[in-house]
Amino acid sequence: MTLKYGIIGSGAIGGYCGGKLAKAGKDVHFLFHSDYEYVKSNGLQIDSVDGDFHLSEVNAYRSTKDMPKCDIVLVCLKSTNNGLLKEMLTPLLHKNTIVILIQNGIGLESDLQEVFPDLNLAGGLAFICASKNEPGHINHQSLGKINIGAYSCSDISILKEAIKDLNESGIDTKLVDYEEARWKKAVWNIPFNGMTVVLNTTTDKLMANPNTEKLIYEMMLEVIEAAQHAGVKNIDSSFADKTIDMTNAMPPYSPSMKLDYDYKRPMEIKYLYSRSIEEAKKNGYNMVKAAMLEKQLLFIESQYLK
Amino acid sequence: MTLKYGIIGSGAIGGYCGGKLAKAGKDVHFLFHSDYEYVKSNGLQIDSVDGDFHLSEVNAYRSTKDMPKCDIVLVCLKSTNNGLLKEMLTPLLHKNTIVILIQNGIGLESDLQEVFPDLNLAGGLAFICASKNEPGHINHQSLGKINIGAYSCSDISILKEAIKDLNESGIDTKLVDYEEARWKKAVWNIPFNGMTVVLNTTTDKLMANPNTEKLIYEMMLEVIEAAQHAGVKNIDSSFADKTIDMTNAMPPYSPSMKLDYDYKRPMEIKYLYSRSIEEAKKNGYNMVKAAMLEKQLLFIESQYLK
Numbered sequence: 320m321t322l323k324y325g326i327i328g329s330g331a332i333g334g335y336c337g338g339k340l341a342k343a344g345k346d347v348h349f350l351f352h353s354d355y356e357y358v359k360s361n362g363l364q365i366d367s368v369d370g371d372f373h374l375s376e377v378n379a380y381r382s383t384k385d386m387p388k389c390d391i392v393l394v395c396l397k398s399t400n401n402g403l404l405k406e407m408l409t410p411l412l413h414k415n416t417i418v419i420l421i422q423n424g425i426g427l428e429s430d431l432q433e434v435f436p437d438l439n440l441a442g443g444l445a446f447i448c449a450s451k452n453e454p455g456h457i458n459h460q461s462l463g464k465i466n467i468g469a470y471s472c473s474d475i476s477i478l479k480e481a482i483k484d485l486n487e488s489g490i491d492t493k494l495v496d497y498e499e500a501r502w503k504k505a506v507w508n509i510p511f512n513g514m515t516v517v518l519n520t521t522t523d524k525l526m527a528n529p530n531t532e533k534l535i536y537e538m539m540l541e542v543i544e545a546a547q548h549a550g551v552k553n554i555d556s557s558f559a560d561k562t563i564d565m566t567n568a569m570p571p572y573s574p575s576m577k578l579d580y581d582y583k584r585p586m587e588i589k590y591l592y593s594r595s596i597e598e599a600k601k602n603g604y605n606m607v608k609a610a611m612l613e614k615q616l617l618f619i620e621s622q623y624l625k
Numbered sequence: 626m627t628l629k630y631g632i633i634g635s636g637a638i639g640g641y642c643g644g645k646l647a648k649a650g651k652d653v654h655f656l657f658h659s660d661y662e663y664v665k666s667n668g669l670q671i672d673s674v675d676g677d678f679h680l681s682e683v684n685a686y687r688s689t690k691d692m693p694k695c696d697i698v699l700v701c702l703k704s705t706n707n708g709l710l711k712e713m714l715t716p717l718l719h720k721n722t723i724v725i726l727i728q729n730g731i732g733l734e735s736d737l738q739e740v741f742p743d744l745n746l747a748g749g750l751a752f753i754c755a756s757k758n759e760p761g762h763i764n765h766q767s768l769g770k771i772n773i774g775a776y777s778c779s780d781i782s783i784l785k786e787a788i789k790d791l792n793e794s795g796i797d798t799k800l801v802d803y804e805e806a807r808w809k810k811a812v813w814n815i816p817f818n819g820m821t822v823v824l825n826t827t828t829d830k831l832m833a834n835p836n837t838e839k840l841i842y843e844m845m846l847e848v849i850e851a852a853q854h855a856g857v858k859n860i861d862s863s864f865a866d867k868t869i870d871m872t873n874a875m876p877p878y879s880p881s882m883k884l885d886y887d888y889k890r891p892m893e894i895k896y897l898y899s900r901s902i903e904e905a906k907k908n909g910y911n912m913v914k915a916a917m918l919e920k921q922l923l924f925i926e927s928q929y930l931k
Contacts, residue, residue, distance in 0.1 A: 517823060518924050530923040607913050617836040618824050 321346060322481055325389035325411050327404075329354065331449040332421055333395030334457040336465070336490060338365045341374055343488035348378040348386050350407070355381045357454035367459035369489065383410045391481045392418045393443070398427060399585040405434050412438065417478055419443045419467060423508050423575070424590025425501055425598050428470040440470040441478055442497055444504045447490075463490055466504075468497030499553055502546035506554075506562050508591055510538035512576035513612040516586065516619060523571040526563075536563060538608050545595065545609075548602035576616075583623045588616050627652055628787055631695035631717050633710075635660065637755040638727055639701030640763040642771070642796060644671045647680055649794035654684040654692050656713070661687045663760035673765035675795065694719045697787045699749070704728045705891040711740050718744065723784055725749045725773060729814050729881070730896025731807055731904050734776040746776040747784055748803055750810040753796075769796055772810075774803030805859055808852035812860075812868050814897055816844035818882035819918040822892065822925060829877040832869075842869060844914045851901065851915075854908035882922075889929050894922050 324347045326337035333349070341347040342365075351358055362375040380386045389411045394404065401422075408418060412435075420427045421443035428440045446464040451457050465485065472478050478494065485492035511522055514535065518525070525531040539559035546554050579586045592613035596606045630653045632643035639655070647653040648671075657664055668681040686692045695717045700710065707728075714724060718741075726733045727749035734746045752770040757763050771791065778784050784800065791798035817828055820841065824831065831837040845865035852860050885892045898919035902912045 514921075518921060520924075520928070524928075525924070528924050528927055530920040530927075534917060534920040608917055611840060611914055611917055614836040614840040615820075615824060618826075618831070618834050621834055621836075622826070622830075 320480060322390040322484060323387060325386060325392040327392060327394045327407060328396035330395060331451045331457055332445050332447055334451060335447060335449045335459050336393055338363055338374060339488040339490055342372055345484055350383055351379050354454040355379055361455055364456045368461055383407050386411055388413045389416060392416060394418060394420045398422045398424055398587045398590040404431060415474060415477060417441055417472055421445050423504060425505060426594030427590055432471060439472045441472055442468045442470055442501055444500050465490055465492045466495045466500045467492060468495050468500040470497050498549050499551045502549055502551050505595060506539050506542045506558060509542050509609050510535045512574040512591055513616050515574055515577040516580045517615050521571045521573055522566055526567055541606055541608050545599035545604050545606055548599060548604040585624060586616060586620050588613060626786060628696040628790060629693060631692060631698040633698060633700045633713060634702035637757045637763055638751050638753055640757060641753060641755045641765050642699055644669055644680060645794040645796055648678055651790055656689055657685050660760040661685055667761055670762045674767055689713050689716045692717055695722060698722060698724045700724060700726045704730055704733060704893045704896040710737060721780060721783060723747055723778055727751050729810060731811060732900030733896055738777060745778045747778055748774045748776055748807055750806050771796055771798045772801045772806045773798060774801050774806040776803050804855050805857045808855055808857050811901060812845050812848045812864060815848050815915050816841045818880040818897055819922050821880055821883040822886045823921050827877045827879055828872055832873055847912055847914050851905035851910050851912055854905060854910040891930060892922060892926050894919060
């Protein structure tokens with residue numbers, strides 16, 4: 320069975336994943352925005368720690384209306400653009416299409432399901448350090464892993480097929496429990512994204528100061544409690560210790576929200592904070608610290624986005 | 626009975642209070658630091674909404690060792706300098722001296738009592754908008770009120786005498802319950818001082834944004850709960866509403882901690898946050914939001930104070 324892939328949002332993560340799939344000979348169709356003309360003429364360049372490569376022929380599109388229907392759609396947009404998905408996804412969908420939201424946060428699939436009640440949905444958590452600094456040119460610095468959790472897939476065998484394709488293409492991909500995957504990633508995302516913005520700093524500096532290190536750890540415990548209330552069984556405070564160790568092993572890092580802040584772009588406050596807090600509340604848990612950080616971030620964003 | 630007053634820290638508040646007392650003919654002795662030479666030669670100028678005045682003869686000193694023993698000492702230093710009080714106060718004290726700490730925060734008197742176990746102590750909460758922009762020159766913009774609470778005064782009649790003097794000098798001064806006075810002021814101080822620093826803004830902007838307005842209100846409720854745990858009876862959520870209304874009636878304002886931050890001076894984190902949180906914890910209450918703000922502030926300060 321040959322799956323047809325659609326890549327929505329061909330930035331760093333979309334470009335990298337789609338590029339790896341295409342290089343491995345899979346049938347991949349990319350939606351580009353500002354890079355369309357450049358990629359049409361010049362192809363896509365991936366500079367990767369695992370080996371650089373160039374794709375001279377890329378199935379590039381400017382609109383999903385021109386794209387074929389796809390079996391697997393990887394949504395790699397910033398979640399601040401998810402309001403566009405209704406219009407963007409519709410032309411790509413057949414009865415069995417699986418849409419995988421490779422985005423950070425909580426509540427993404429549940430919100431999109433309200434728009435497409437019958438859609439097969441999965442969540443994808445990328446552990447890939449990559450950036451796009453020029454048109455059609457992706458830099459992959461480290462890691463290269465995706466955890467995928469089925470949210471509402473009527474036929475899991477197609478998802479498994481896609482996971483096989485991703486692994487064949489050199490992306491270490493696992494099928495994992497949906498809630499566990501989303502909440503585990505949130506254990507890192509919720510403290511570090513917001514705190515680097517509010518304190519205008521990088522992860523290493525937060526870890527070097529005993530006060531913020533303690534606060535970060537407490538915030539991780541709060542996310543872990545929220546995860547437990549969401550029914551995630553396989554998580555306890557030892558996961559915070561592990562996440563702290565992992566962060567200490569990383570080079571100085573600006574999380575994606577910090578980059579959005581630096582470039583005065585909208586921040587992914589809704590899915591990283593507001594919806595996470597909301598879901599926890601539904602499950603009877605009050606994320607006090609995340610809610611405080613959320614309000615600080617909303618203030619900061621309101622001062623540069625009018 | 627004529628009381629002898631010592632003013633320790635002749636900045637905006639000390640200069641204003643001491644200046645008003647001296648103008649009314651009270652026996653006032655001022656400790657100056659950087660302004661000593663200027664005031665010795667030029668006197669003290671108070672520009673006040675209630676009428677400007679000049680004191681050409683000022684009992685100015687450079688060290689408390691040269692000052693007479695005082696009946697009432699008004700400590701108007703930044704609490705970040707309270708480590709100096711042991712040495713500074715000793716020459717001023719006789720058996721019945723009352724030291725009034727006109728400073729913001731929780732735990733100030735209790736900490737100083739450990740240094741001077743027999744000292745008569747009171748807390749003073751100033752509601753005075755004043756600043757000192759040049760040597761020997763105080764600007765008093767609005768309000769002019771002090772609430773004083775006895776912390777450990779063996780003879781309250783001397784304190785009442787001082788309050789009479791202050792009122793005669795045109796400073797609206799009341800004797801109030803100590804814990805109530807300190808905690809009620811904290812209801813404003815704890816949210817606004819830290820939040821204007823962390824979000825690098827002014828009070829009006831925090832109030833204009835519905836997210837920070839809500840957070841500020843929630844933080845006020847947290848301080849009110851801490852106050853209730855400290856035994857303050859005369860306080861409930863209506864005090865938060867009143868404090869919000871008061872803030873909305875104020876012009877755009879940078880609290881003292883924001884000015885300290887702007888001028889890269891040490892911030893009064895210890896008494897506004899750390900000791901407040903500690904006292905609340907002793908009383909069985911966890912100030913989660915204040916503790917988060919405390920850690921953010923400690924991080925910010927560590928980035929500019931080495």
